[in-house]
Amino acid sequence: MKTTVVGAGGLGLLITAILKHNKADVKLFTRRREAAQKISEEGIKVLSRSGELHVFPECIWKADDITDSELLIFTVKAYDTLNVAHIISPCINKGCQVLTIQNGFNNLEELTSIFGEDRVVGGVTTQAATLMDTNTVFHAHAGLTIVGKTSNDPAVDKIANHLSSYGVETKVSEDIIKEIYVKGIVNCVINPLTALTGVRNGELLKLPWFNEIAREIVCECVEVAKQLGIVLDANSILARVEDVIVKTGLNKSSMLQDVENRRKTEIEQLNAWISGKAMELGVRTPLNKLLASMVKMLEMRLISNQ
Numbered sequence: 001m002k003t004t005v006v007g008a009g010g011l012g013l014l015i016t017a018i019l020k021h022n023k024a025d026v027k028l029f030t031r032r033r034e035a036a037q038k039i040s041e042e043g044i045k046v047l048s049r050s051g052e053l054h055v056f057p058e059c060i061w062k063a064d065d066i067t068d069s070e071l072l073i074f075t076v077k078a079y080d081t082l083n084v085a086h087i088i089s090p091c092i093n094k095g096c097q098v099l100t101i102q103n104g105f106n107n108l109e110e111l112t113s114i115f116g117e118d119r120v121v122g123g124v125t126t127q128a129a130t131l132m133d134t135n136t137v138f139h140a141h142a143g144l145t146i147v148g149k150t151s152n153d154p155a156v157d158k159i160a161n162h163l164s165s166y167g168v169e170t171k172v173s174e175d176i177i178k179e180i181y182v183k184g185i186v187n188c189v190i191n192p193l194t195a196l197t198g199v200r201n202g203e204l205l206k207l208p209w210f211n212e213i214a215r216e217i218v219c220e221c222v223e224v225a226k227q228l229g230i231v232l233d234a235n236s237i238l239a240r241v242e243d244v245i246v247k248t249g250l251n252k253s254s255m256l257q258d259v260e261n262r263r264k265t266e267i268e269q270l271n272a273w274i275s276g277k278a279m280e281l282g283v284r285t286p287l288n289k290l291l292a293s294m295v296k297m298l299e300m301r302l303i304s305n306q
Contacts, residue, residue, distance in 0.1 A: 007076035010131035024166035027058040036061035078104030078269035085114040104269030122176040124183040128248040140251035148176030191255035202249025220285040
C-alpha cells in the first residue's frame, strides 16, 4: 500500500522511519515547508538504546502530492485533526483509507465527519517517541499498534497486515472504541502529571501520592465512559497505566515535550474533554477539571512569555 504519514512530530517521524527502513512505499506529509526540506535533504534519524537508524523518505508539504496514497496515517496533534483533514480531503483518491493513531478521544469521529465512515479506521499505539530535533527522534519503546472499525471491514485486516509486514507490529481489535478510551484514560494520567512535574514517564511511580491521584483520575474517566455506554474496569486501566510507565520509562510524554518547547498541548482533547463531557452528562470530575485548568494556565504562561 502506498502510505503517507500525516504529521512530522515524534510519532510521525518514528512510524515513517520504521516503514521506510523495512522498504515500504511511504512518504511523510507536514505543512511546514522548512521541515519538509530538512527531512528530505537530511533524512530521519531514530536513536534508541540499541543503536541508530537513518533513512531518507520523501517528505512533502503540498497536499496535492498525496493523491496517489492508498493509506493515510494521521499522527498530527489532536487539536489539528479537523484543520489538516480539511486541507487533505480534496486531494485524496476515492479508495484511500484513513487511519488515526493519535492521542485523544475524538479523532475517529472528527475524521469520519470529513472522510466518511467507510474509509476511516480507528487506532491506538504504545510506540513511544521523544522528538529531539526537526528530523531526529528517540525511540523509547517499541510498542504495539491496534486498529479496528466500528463495523466489520476487510480493510482493517489489510492495514494491520501491511503495517506488521513493514516493521510496525499491529493487531486488530473487535472493539476499537474501548481501546481508544483506555489509551485516552492512560494519557489522562501520564501526560498532565509529567507536564506539571517535569519528569519522564518512569519517574512518576516515585512521586508521593501518585497512586492515589492516578486512581482518582481513572475512576472519574471510567464513570464518564460508563455514562456514554462504554463499560471499562478501573483496576485494569490502572494496571495498564503502570505497565505503560514502566515500559516507556525513558520517554518524555508528548505533553511534557510541548511544555518544554512552549507549544500548545493536547489537554483540551484529554482531561478537558473528559471534564467537558462530564458536565454534559451531569457527572463530577473535579480532578480532571483541575488538571486541565492547571495545564492550560501553564501553557498560557509559557506561550505568552516567548
